[in-house]
Every structure is written in C-alpha cells, then in structure tokens.
Amino acid sequence: MRTARQNWWAAGLLAPSVGLIGVFVLIPIVLTLWLSLHRWSTATPFGDAEWVGLRNFDALFSSALVGRDFRQALRNTFVYAGLSIALLIPLSILFGVIVHRAAVRGTTFLRTVLFATYCVPMIAVAIVWSKLYSPTEGPVNQALGWFGIGPQPWLSDTGTALISLVFLNVWQQLGYFTVLVVAGLTQIPPSVYEAAALDGARNVKLLFKITLPLLRRTLLFCVVIALINAIQVFEPVATITQGGPVGSTNVLTYHIRQVGIERSQGGLASAMAVTLLLALMAVVTLVFALMRKGDDR
Amino acid sequence: MRPSSPRTGPEDDQWRGRGSVRRTSRYVALLLLAVCALVVAACGSSDDDKGASTASGGGSGDKVKISFLTHWAPETVRAFERVTAAYTADHPDVEVEIRAVPFADLLTTLRSQAGGDNGPTMASIYDLWLPELVRDGVLSRAPAANAAEVTKEWPANLAGAASVDGSTYGYPNEVDLYALNYNKALFRAAGIADPPRTWDELIADAKKLTKKDGDRITQQGFGLISSWAAGTVHPFTSLLYSNGGELIADGRAALDSQQAGETFDLVDQLANKEKVSSAQMSTADANTTGPYLENFVSGKTAMIIMANWWESALRAGMRGRFSDIATAPIPVGPSGDAPHSVSYSWLTVVNGKAGEAEQRAAWEFLAYLNSPESGEEGHSAMAALLQSMGILPSRTSDLEAYRGDLSREFLKAYVEELPNAKPFPIVLGGQEFTESLQRNLEALQAGQMSAGDAQERSQADAESVLETAAG
Missing domain, CATH: 3.40.190.10 (Periplasmic binding protein-like II)
Known part of the structure; x- marks a missing residue:
C-alpha cells in the first residue's frame, strides 16, 4: 500500500511536468473558454474583451453567414477526417502485413519508401501536389490520359477538391501508420498463427480471425491519432485552396485562423475552437466506447 | 534517505516520515513557486522590455x-x-x-x-x-x-x-485598378478585330473564343477567377460599377439594385448559360498565382479582367509572347454610362x-x-x-x-481609366464583406446557385456583416 510519503514524492516528481502542462495546455484552454464568452478583437489586450455570454455560440448555430460558414467548415473537417481514416487504416493494414512478412522480397525498400513520405514537411507536400493536380498542365491528369481517362478538375471543383486533399494526406501519413501496424503485428505471438494453421485457417481467415482481432488496440490508437491529425489539417488548405472553391475545403483550423486573426474576431474564433474541442472529445469518447463494447462482446 | 537522528523504533519511523513529508512539501512548494515565477516572468515582460528596447534603440x-x-x-x-x-x-x-x-x-x-x-x-x-x-x-x-x-x-x-x-x-x-486583358493572337484567330466595349459584345466575343472538347472547355473565352477574394470580387465590382451600380451606398449594402442583378446575371451567363468560362481553369492559390494565370499565359484564356500589377507575372511567363497581350477598358453594362474600374x-x-x-x-x-x-x-x-x-x-x-x-x-488603358475609377468601399468589416461576396459569386460560377439567389444571399450576408461590424 502506498504511504503518504510516497504520495508526496510522486507529487513532487510530477510537479514540473504537471506545472508545464498546466501552463501550456490548461491555461490556454481556460483562456479560450473565457474568450469564447466575450467579444474581443485579437489585436487588443484581453482587458478590452466585452462580456457577451453565449452570444458567440448562438451565432455559430444561427442561419446567418457566420453560422453557415462555421457549420460548413465543421462538416468539411469531419468529412475530411472520416475519409482519411477510411483510407488510411485499411491501407496501413495492407502495407503493414506486406512489410511484416519477411518472405516478401523488397520489404525493407518498401518500408523506407513508405516512411520517407512522413518525413517530408506538409508544406512541401502541399506545394508539390498543387502542381501535380494542375487541371491543364498537371502530371496526374497526363498520367490518367495514358489510360484514356479524361482530365479531372481535382482542386478546382467543389465535388473533388476535398477528396483531393484527402489523397494528399493519405500519401503523406500512410508510412507512419504502417509502422504502427507493423509494431502491432510484432506483438502477436507466432504460436497463435501456428495453432490456427493447424486448425486449417488460411490467409483471409487468418487475417480476419487472428490478425485484426489481436490488432484492435493498435488500430484504436491509429484511428484516434489519424482523427486528431486530420482535424488539425491546415497547411494544404492555407497553401493551395484557401478554403475554396465555394468553401468546399474550408476546414475548421483554417476558418478559425481566418475569423480570429484575419478578421480579428477573437471571441467568435474562440467559440469555434471550444465547439471543435467538444466535438472532438465526443467523437474520441464514442470511438473508445465502441471499442469497449467490442471487447465486452 | 539517512535519518537525521540515531533514534530507532516505530515512533522514530513515524517522526522520520513526517519530517520527510515536510521536506518534500517544501521542495514541491519551491518547484511550484519556480513554475509560477516563470509564468509571471513570461506574462509580465512586455512593458519593461519595450522600454528597454526603446532606450537602447x-x-x-x-x-x-x-x-x-x-x-x-x-x-x-x-x-x-x-x-x-x-x-x-x-x-x-x-x-x-x-x-x-x-x-x-x-x-x-x-x-x-x-x-x-x-x-x-x-x-x-x-x-x-x-x-x-x-x-x-x-x-x-x-x-x-x-x-x-x-x-x-x-x-x-x-x-x-x-x-x-x-x-x-x-x-x-x-x-491599382482593373482593365480587360485580352490575347490578340486568339482574337485574330477568331476573326475579332476589337475588344468588346459592351456586355453584349463581351458575351458574343467570348462565345467565338471558346473551344470545347465535348463538354470540356479547352480554351475559355472569359476567365472568372475563384479561390481568391479580391480576384473574384474586384472584377465583379468593376463590371457592377460599369453598369451604374454600387456595392455599398450611404453605409448600407446595395447589392439588391437592378444594376447588381444584371451583373449577377452576366456572371451566370458567362459561367453557366453560355459556358464560355471554366471554373477549373481560373482558380488561384495563396500566392495569387495558379491556374488562372497559367491558362492566360499559355493562351488558353482569351479574356480576363485583372489588375495592372500582374504585368510583371505576364512578362515573366510569356516572354516573347507578351506582345500578344493588350488591355482595354471594362465593358459597359446595359444600365451603365461608361467604364468604371474599381480601384x-x-x-x-x-x-x-x-x-x-x-x-x-x-x-x-x-x-x-x-x-x-x-x-x-x-x-x-x-x-x-x-x-x-x-x-x-x-x-x-x-x-x-x-x-x-x-x-x-499594357498600362495605357489603366492610366486612361484612372480618372473614372471608383474606390472599393473602405468600411469596418470590409474583409468579411469581400469574402462573403466571393463565396456567393463562386457558388454562382459553379452553378450551385441561380443569379437571383446569389444576389439575394449576397445582399443579406452583406447587411449582416456590416451590421455586426458596426457593433
């Protein structure tokens, strides 16, 4: 049983890190909450903030321009995150299994190539992909032309702009999640596969009956991290599309910057940030709850 | 930790424990104090530092x-x-x-x-x-x-x-002000001698200058810029001013006028009804370059309304072919009296x-x-x-x-139009006003909204923005 002395020691040792977290995480969160209840221009001191209660939140869910733009940005953000996860997780499992199987030749090379994309800064990725996606001069459309597929509008069309950014995100992040999956696969004892093989299980059955169930924890971590990364998307939007066309790529991080800094509406932007935080907490809690439900079953 | 006294036994242990707790609590307090001091130092620096910076230059x-x-x-x-x-x-x-x-x-x-x-x-x-x-x-x-x-x-x-x-x-x-930029080589190829002076001529010329591969536009007669607030709104405003309209009049949004309605209709005709403008060919990126510039430089856009400052970009991109580019006053609308660029x-x-x-x-x-x-x-x-x-x-x-x-x-048309140019309204909330109009114009260009809806929503959004900004 832990003694009071041990508790004090633990507190003492934790104090520096907890103190720093308090300063750099909790205080900004509390400050953002406080600002979300005020009308405040970001170019003025906090003392100039004027109390407006829940009026900023009310505006976010109104039918006025502010509310429409916010809800579109929120919807775009979650569509972007959902599509990113839907593509990233299966692909990282596929590549993880390939890379993990030493029998397949060239896995070291594949692993290097996959992870290399994660090392490239997103800003550079965004600039390069904006040129690749160019509707008239871009190599992607030229490559499609070799297969008889006509030029695609990519970033220039409201229907394809967001998914084009998702492809860019998947390309950059895939290596990282593949490495996570490989790490998860190494934790599965070979004896489990041997036992299943003795029972007659083969490739696809092994994947669905052994690999995926035993990768649940790793995949949960991947989903949560991919979700958080996707919700923080900013660089490709700021560099390439600036939220357009017609707001189809306007995601919340970019919109918050636009409202908070360019338009100087700090209180409103804080209300958006608080709403995003609450939405994110709700989604992550839902993911954990679903996972726990699966465990109980 | 060594005991501070040679005493032993349960009582000693208890005493020793309390002493350690006291010492530990002092360390914790010191640590917390240090963290607080750091925070205070970080937050309270500005005025003193400013004074020091000023004093030492x-x-x-x-x-x-x-x-x-x-x-x-x-x-x-x-x-x-x-x-x-x-x-x-x-x-x-x-x-x-x-x-x-x-x-x-x-x-x-x-x-x-x-x-x-x-x-x-x-x-x-x-x-x-x-x-x-x-x-x-x-x-x-x-x-x-x-x-x-x-x-x-x-x-x-x-x-x-x-x-x-x-x-x-x-x-x-x-x-800065705006003028119609056009490619003389494409005009010659289409058999057009002069740049359009009215909206009817603009539409007629744009139709002749547009080339298609099936439904896909390969050469657009007129470029409508998107994904860039000023690039979308300033050419629209120049057309509106040249049709006798205003964005803001007497401090209130004036997009519900007949002149504004005709200007929204013009955009609708160019983008959707006559299909002489391609949304994909005229997007801009964060550096105010991108497809809209590339397509004009490469001769895939015949006409565009742009500001004088892009001359250097055109010269750099077109080199010897820059001489193909000419400028003309903004075409005048049915309710307008003369070209009036926004400035x-x-x-x-x-x-x-x-x-x-x-x-x-x-x-x-x-x-x-x-x-x-x-x-x-x-x-x-x-x-x-x-x-x-x-x-x-x-x-x-x-x-x-x-x-x-x-x-x-190149600059001649701009300089000549300078006396007739009308400034973009400078009001509180001007940036948000511009961005809201941009959004509705882009929706119109993309065929997501009718001209009437775009006008109605633009007016409502502008009223809301100006009212909020006025506080």
Missing part, C-alpha cells in the same frame, strides 16, 4: 532597429534592400530590416505580431484593412509634418484612403505599439522612401520599386516623373 548598440513587413517578391525585396542600404549609409544610427511574407499571410502576420514588441515597425497594407487596424489601436497616427506632406503631395482620394476620421495613418504607395490602394503604416524611437525613425524613413530624394530623375525610390512590378505609383510627382513609362501599351 532595439538592443543593437546605439542603433534604432526598424523593420518593414511586405509581401513583395524576392527580386523586389533585393531592390528594396539596396534602397535601405543607401538610407542606412546616410543614417548610421538606424538599421532597417525587411520581412517578406506571401500575400495570403500578410494580414495574419500583421495582426498576430503587431501588438508585440517584436512586431514589424512598418507594414505595407491594403487600404481595406485600415479601419479595423485603427479601431484596434494597432497603428501610429502620422506626425503633423508627415500628414501634411501626404495631404499636399498625393491626390485627394488617395490621401483620403490613408486617413480615418480626418487623421492620416500612412503613406499611400500604390494604386484600391496600398499604404505604408507604422506600428503604434513600437517604441517611441522606432516610430520616429520609421516615419523619417518613410518620408525619405516616398520622396524624390530617394530616387532618380525626380521619382521616389518607392515609385521605382512599384514600377519594377508594373504597379502604378500614386504620388503626384511620381506620376509626372513616370509619365513616359506609364504610357506604354
């Missing part, structure tokens, strides 16, 4: 260090560095640093840094941003001598655009949060930069920098000194 010996925030391209920044080097050679007590950011980051950088001690001392800003920066107390009011110079040496409308409530806040530097200006302002010495040095530097003494043959160094980019200078003496250059083929 920016911490670089006796020199006063000032900085200039701009969005100019690297080659212009290099030319500007030569100007600052010449100035600091004559003023060894001043050091001028140039900070360049992409256009899309200019306002963000200004807003996020202006309130701090390390913010830029001077910044080049779009006149639309002025009212809010003044409201937030970010800008320094021009000293009397500088204000008098601006009033005397610049045209009244531009001096007015650098003022709020009668106080001058900066030196106007560039003035806007840029001005250089001084950070009101900078130290007193820095502010004084900044205003002195700006007076030099914008005066004929800093340039050659009667023009200012600022005018030379602007002219290198194809931008019209604004000081009366600069316009006179550059009279010969300003009559060149």
Whole structure:
C-alpha cells in the first residue's frame, strides 16, 4: 500500500511536468473558454474583451453567414477526417502485413519508401501536389490520359477538391501508420498463427480471425491519432485552396485562423475552437466506447 | 534517505516520515513557486522590455532597429534592400530590416505580431484593412509634418484612403485598378478585330473564343477567377460599377439594385448559360498565382479582367509572347454610362505599439522612401520599386516623373481609366464583406446557385456583416 510519503514524492516528481502542462495546455484552454464568452478583437489586450455570454455560440448555430460558414467548415473537417481514416487504416493494414512478412522480397525498400513520405514537411507536400493536380498542365491528369481517362478538375471543383486533399494526406501519413501496424503485428505471438494453421485457417481467415482481432488496440490508437491529425489539417488548405472553391475545403483550423486573426474576431474564433474541442472529445469518447463494447462482446 | 537522528523504533519511523513529508512539501512548494515565477516572468515582460528596447534603440548598440513587413517578391525585396542600404549609409544610427511574407499571410502576420514588441515597425497594407487596424489601436497616427506632406503631395482620394476620421495613418504607395486583358493572337484567330466595349459584345466575343472538347472547355473565352477574394470580387465590382451600380451606398449594402442583378446575371451567363468560362481553369492559390494565370499565359484564356500589377507575372511567363497581350477598358453594362474600374490602394503604416524611437525613425524613413530624394530623375525610390512590378505609383510627382513609362501599351488603358475609377468601399468589416461576396459569386460560377439567389444571399450576408461590424 502506498504511504503518504510516497504520495508526496510522486507529487513532487510530477510537479514540473504537471506545472508545464498546466501552463501550456490548461491555461490556454481556460483562456479560450473565457474568450469564447466575450467579444474581443485579437489585436487588443484581453482587458478590452466585452462580456457577451453565449452570444458567440448562438451565432455559430444561427442561419446567418457566420453560422453557415462555421457549420460548413465543421462538416468539411469531419468529412475530411472520416475519409482519411477510411483510407488510411485499411491501407496501413495492407502495407503493414506486406512489410511484416519477411518472405516478401523488397520489404525493407518498401518500408523506407513508405516512411520517407512522413518525413517530408506538409508544406512541401502541399506545394508539390498543387502542381501535380494542375487541371491543364498537371502530371496526374497526363498520367490518367495514358489510360484514356479524361482530365479531372481535382482542386478546382467543389465535388473533388476535398477528396483531393484527402489523397494528399493519405500519401503523406500512410508510412507512419504502417509502422504502427507493423509494431502491432510484432506483438502477436507466432504460436497463435501456428495453432490456427493447424486448425486449417488460411490467409483471409487468418487475417480476419487472428490478425485484426489481436490488432484492435493498435488500430484504436491509429484511428484516434489519424482523427486528431486530420482535424488539425491546415497547411494544404492555407497553401493551395484557401478554403475554396465555394468553401468546399474550408476546414475548421483554417476558418478559425481566418475569423480570429484575419478578421480579428477573437471571441467568435474562440467559440469555434471550444465547439471543435467538444466535438472532438465526443467523437474520441464514442470511438473508445465502441471499442469497449467490442471487447465486452 | 539517512535519518537525521540515531533514534530507532516505530515512533522514530513515524517522526522520520513526517519530517520527510515536510521536506518534500517544501521542495514541491519551491518547484511550484519556480513554475509560477516563470509564468509571471513570461506574462509580465512586455512593458519593461519595450522600454528597454526603446532606450537602447532595439538592443543593437546605439542603433534604432526598424523593420518593414511586405509581401513583395524576392527580386523586389533585393531592390528594396539596396534602397535601405543607401538610407542606412546616410543614417548610421538606424538599421532597417525587411520581412517578406506571401500575400495570403500578410494580414495574419500583421495582426498576430503587431501588438508585440517584436512586431514589424512598418507594414505595407491594403487600404481595406485600415479601419479595423485603427479601431484596434494597432497603428501610429502620422506626425503633423508627415500628414501634411501626404495631404499636399498625393491626390485627394488617395490621401483620403490613408486617413480615418480626418487623421492620416500612412503613406499611400500604390494604386491599382482593373482593365480587360485580352490575347490578340486568339482574337485574330477568331476573326475579332476589337475588344468588346459592351456586355453584349463581351458575351458574343467570348462565345467565338471558346473551344470545347465535348463538354470540356479547352480554351475559355472569359476567365472568372475563384479561390481568391479580391480576384473574384474586384472584377465583379468593376463590371457592377460599369453598369451604374454600387456595392455599398450611404453605409448600407446595395447589392439588391437592378444594376447588381444584371451583373449577377452576366456572371451566370458567362459561367453557366453560355459556358464560355471554366471554373477549373481560373482558380488561384495563396500566392495569387495558379491556374488562372497559367491558362492566360499559355493562351488558353482569351479574356480576363485583372489588375495592372500582374504585368510583371505576364512578362515573366510569356516572354516573347507578351506582345500578344493588350488591355482595354471594362465593358459597359446595359444600365451603365461608361467604364468604371474599381480601384484600391496600398499604404505604408507604422506600428503604434513600437517604441517611441522606432516610430520616429520609421516615419523619417518613410518620408525619405516616398520622396524624390530617394530616387532618380525626380521619382521616389518607392515609385521605382512599384514600377519594377508594373504597379502604378500614386504620388503626384511620381506620376509626372513616370509619365513616359506609364504610357506604354499594357498600362495605357489603366492610366486612361484612372480618372473614372471608383474606390472599393473602405468600411469596418470590409474583409468579411469581400469574402462573403466571393463565396456567393463562386457558388454562382459553379452553378450551385441561380443569379437571383446569389444576389439575394449576397445582399443579406452583406447587411449582416456590416451590421455586426458596426457593433
């Protein structure tokens, strides 16, 4: 049983890190909450903030321009995150299994190539992909032309702009999640596969009956991290599309910057940030709850 | 830990434990105190530091260090560095640093840094941003001598655009307006002799100039820019002004007028009904380049309404083929009387949060930069920098000194239209107003909204923005 002395020691040792977290995480969160209840221009001191209660939140869910733009940005953000996860997780499992199987030749090379994309800064990725996606001069459309597929509008069309950014995100992040999956696969004892093989299980059955169930924890971590990364998307939007066309790529991080800094509406932007935080907490809690439900079953 | 006394037994253990707890709590308290001290030190630095920075002239010996925030391209920044080097050679007590950011980051950088001690001392800003920066107390009011110079040496409308409530806040530097840019080679190939002067001619010519591969436009007759607020809204406003309409009249949104309705209809015709404009071919990126520029440069866009400043980009992209490009006044709408381009200006302002010495040095530097003494043959160094980019200078003496250059083929239409140009309304909430109109125009161009709906929503959004901004 832990003694009071041990508790004090633990507190003492934790104090520096907890103190720093308090300063750099909790205080900004509390400050953002406080600002979300005020009308405040970001170019003025906090003392100039004027109390407006829940009026900023009310505006976010109104039918006025502010509310429409916010809800579109929120919807775009979650569509972007959902599509990113839907593509990233299966692909990282596929590549993880390939890379993990030493029998397949060239896995070291594949692993290097996959992870290399994660090392490239997103800003550079965004600039390069904006040129690749160019509707008239871009190599992607030229490559499609070799297969008889006509030029695609990519970033220039409201229907394809967001998914084009998702492809860019998947390309950059895939290596990282593949490495996570490989790490998860190494934790599965070979004896489990041997036992299943003795029972007659083969490739696809092994994947669905052994690999995926035993990768649940790793995949949960991947989903949560991919979700958080996707919700923080900013660089490709700021560099390439600036939220357009017609707001189809306007995601919340970019919109918050636009409202908070360019338009100087700090209180409103804080209300958006608080709403995003609450939405994110709700989604992550839902993911954990679903996972726990699966465990109980 | 060794006991502090040789006593042993249960009581001793208890005592020893309490003593350790006391010591531990003291350490914890000390640690917490240290963290608090760090926080207080971090939060309470500004005023003292500012005073120290001012007193020491920016911490670089006796020199006063000032900085200039701009969005100019690297080659212009290099030319500007030569100007600052010449100035600091004559003023060894001043050091001028140039900070360049992409256009899309200019306002963000200004807003996020202006309130701090390390913010830029001077910044080049779009006149639309002025009212809010003044409201937030970010800008320094021009000293009397500088204000008098601006009033005397610049045209009244531009001096007015650098003022709020009668106080001058900066030196106007560039003035921009819009004209129809067209590709003469494509016009010749289509058998069209002259540029369109009316909207009917614009549509007719655009149809002749458009080429399609099935439903896909391979050469667009007219380019409607998207994904860039000014690039979308300024050409629309030029067409609206040339149809006798206004964006804002008597402080209220005026997009519900008949003239505005006709202008929304024109956009609808070009983009959706006649399909002479391709949304995919005219998007812009954060650097105000992108497909809209590439397609005009490569001869896939026949006509576009653009500002004078893009001349340097066209020259760089087209090289020998630049001579194919010509400019003409904005085509006039059915309710308009004459071409009226929208105009806007840029001005250089001084950070009101900078130290007193820095502010004084900044205003002195700006007076030099914008005066004929800093340039050659009667023009200012600022005018030379602007002219290198194809931008019209604004000081009366600069316009006179550059009279010969300003009559060149490309700029001719712009310069001739200058007296008829009408400024973009400078109001609180102007940026948001522009972005809301941009969004509705893009939706119209993309066929997501009818012209009537776009007009109605634009008016409602504009009223909401202006009302909120007025507070």
